[in-house]
Amino acid sequence: MLRSLLIGNSKNTTTVFKISPKRFSSQLTADKYAVKRGDFAKLSDEDLSHFHSILNPNQMITDTNDLIAFNQDWMKKYTGQSQLVLKPKTTEQVSKILAYCNERKLAVVPQGGNTGLVGGSVPVFDEIVISTASMNKIRSFDESSGIFKVDAGVILEAADTFLAEKGHIFPLDLGAKGSCFVGGNVATNAGGLRLLRYGSLHGSVLGLEVVLADGTVMDSMHSLRKDNTGYDLKQLFIGSEGSLGIITGVSILCPARPKSVNIAFLGLESYEMVQKCFQTARSDLCEILSAFEFMDHDSQLLAAKSLKTTHPLCQEDETGVDSVPEYPFYVLLETSGSTKEHDDEKLENFLEKVMGDETVVDGTVSQDETQLRTLWTWREGIAEASQQFGGVYKYDVSLPLDSMYSLVEAVQERLKKLNLSSTEDESKPVYEAVGYGHIGDGNLHLNVAVREYNKEVEKALEPFVYEFVSKHHGSISAEHGLGFQKKNYIGYSKSEVEIRMIKDIKHHYDPKGILNPYKYI
Template identity: 75%
Template sequence: MSFKLLARSASRLPRLALAISRNSLPLASTYSQHSQYRHHSTKTVRLTAENYPDVKRDPRFAHLTDTDLAFFRSVVGDKQVITDSNDLAAYNEDWMRKYRGQSKVVLKPKSTSEISTLLKYCNEHLLAVVPQGGNTSLVGGSVPVFDEVVISVANLNRVRSFDETSGILKADSGVILENAESFLAEHGAVFPLDLGAKGSCFIGGNIATNAGGLRLLRYGSLHGSVLGLEAVLPDGTIYDSMHSLRKDNTGYDLKQLFIGSEGTLGIITGISILCPARPRSVNVAFLGLESYDKVRETFRRARADLCEILSAFEFMDRKSQVFASRFTGLPHPLAGEDNTDVPDYPFYVLIEVSGSNKEHDDAKLESFLESVMEDETVADGTVSQDETQLKTLWRWRESISEASTMFGGVFKYDVSLPLPKMYSLVDSVAERLKEKGLLSFEDSSKPVADAIGYGHIGDGNLHLNVCVREYAKEVEEALEPFVYEQVQANRGSISAEHGVGFQKKHYIQYSKSPVEIQMIKDLKKHYDPKGIMNPYKYI
């Protein structure tokens, strides 16, 4: 297929954009905790303690008393202490409706000093604590298991400062990612992280889980972008490294302990982060390919030919696009003029380029696409012609996560693997489910719908989603530790960007050595000797 045909196919896109505006919420809104689109099953979520009876409440921890509540109210005020069972539900239950805790109180402090006072009290009185941001964790890391006290950072939502010369943003941890991005857009900068859940996730939670996101290929990991942090330790001590230095080689880089610690060492309350200049031109190509090998070859050539303007390279299998199509009800961008079905290409790729000169960037993208289509590395595709079309194409990638829950639930596995072996995990899991008599897309009497794969080719991050009609132990036992064994055999990581949380705490040995695990335990014991911070998770 020639590039002229590729460009001509983009004329279908305005029709898709119109359908989005009429029939569904804006993308960011679909991830809201309170969105009617959040879940597609009305079944009550069972308590985590019921589903995992082997996990016992630590007898060291105290139970909440009226005296405790009175103290909390004296610190944050009556309105910031939530005890009503209906109001507590959203804080006790995770986004995927897989885990549900039994917390009797949520605290919503408005300052770092209030958090310090609360944590000091909880530590002295042996009250276990779960820090919570936007509650978008996909591994059960942000909700209680038993009756832990939830401390929400939702009220810490100020942008503290932004230096337009250096590009350094200082902000509270409760700032919503999309709000941070909107603020920076007004100042010609961009937040170095982008997620499908940006409409509800908090930047503090992003750092606590070391979120990777859609443009890690361009901007790198948060371990490199975060310059400093403010955090409250379990005993109430305030750690403050909110300086603006990009280079500081004096002693240990302590902030790194908190990036990816998932609330087990303290509560992040503020961040200092380097934000790149905002690209002046952005474009997206959406391509159909006939094999995973051609996905890899397209990526190799994109890195070489697009080089400095390549900002994202996402891949999706056909099954993930079928789910997205059913979820959105929209015609696929590569469907024929008289057809709305997802075409039969086994794989799809979304390539984003961004830079400072639109004419230069478009020419590079056009030259690249002509090259990969002339030799049939790429079979079909379309290119966005404006901002609306660009967002439409991104929707087909970003909506997959929520679409995978549409039958009732999803087992999500977020792993890193060497690129040659990356997609083979999806095939292995599908085969295992088939052997166990569980894999059935249309048979509603069985718990599994299908196994789908998509993710970030640029950093070797595969999202394996096993879509289910209900969370069944027989499915979980078929998947775990099978998935982690496959990852270990290929020298990968069981968590690329979602974290460990509750889901993976028993499987960390598949990625970490005994020495590494002991060092993690030693750090936890040193900074949280009473173990009150986010217990029953991580290790």
């Protein structure tokens, strides 16, 4: 049935910045994971005086209470001990800071919006946080070519809002768009909701401005779409997670903004039908298909408890917030194009086809912009909903399409077998394991919602999840990166030769290892 949506301390170390673990709501990362501090210098009064010569007082944060937000990740899973946050406004200031830190061997952590999910943007020990939050200027936009140049600290949503006024769109969309920074997106090679349509940042980023560990500035912001002169050096920094340099500027190609957007929210009886629906969509919708997201039933139950609104596929008389139809899987499909009549006709024909052969058993289509946004919340809201019971273990992996959901089923079975999982019994640490993600690029998000972070649960999941992914020839990180969480598991996706080459590159550009230590590899 298809219907319209119902809206429902040393001698020389400064002591005034001493951080007490009691100030944080979770155990320090260094203690929790028994990490040994690297051979780095400790912050001194002389260091602070030097930074004062580069920055204004309001560009330095030393207050214990203010430091907490920079020391803790979004999920409250990782907690560092930084005594200083620096907020440079220019690339020149970043260069001077890094040159000094490299000379003194002071470890640093580049930080954008701090929306990362693998502990890559927060300190482990007392690393200096270099925040790009004050580097937030839009540098230029060429309406003819679509080339957009921005500071690294521009918020993704602000970038897209600017482009919307010019008839263009930023080729990346994330649930965290209201707080994540463009530089951080590039540093982690974020994939997002519309990679199916616009591809990865490896293709859309034209040039970067990056400050290396010794303060050297690499500037390729002038790059054209076609440039075959030598190595494409910018690719080294896309997805490098601040381990090779700090991105301060981004030049990116932005396509014309679609004039017609439709959303269909569908109910399906099996994962096999999800695959069949995608094959048909790719064939029949072709150039207007911009997103194809899938969600399992339990993920929608979690979202319903968090959103407290009626599910899109509920009948009119079903008003309870927990009333989620018993379809095993759901699909959110988006089309975007330039002609509404053309797009509407293609979508209508597609829906008639997949409902006629019972690939899809239920569905609704957005009727206006408000309904479109409402439908997206049932996909984008899962990540936050997974945290509502205490915490969440997140696994962002790539797998062949036919084995993608098998990982979720394997994890659910393992947790039950180990007597760790129950939605009813609050004595069990795991509330639920759910799966959702981007069918178009084989990216599964496995979320294990827990009542508390628990070592027993962690041991049950790791390396089990990574072994499964490796066995099925997938990748242990599709878009969140490696950060702190996955640094020890890179061998499940990369060969010994590849890992050695990565380490060689890291050593070449950051021989003292000051950039984001304890992460990545």
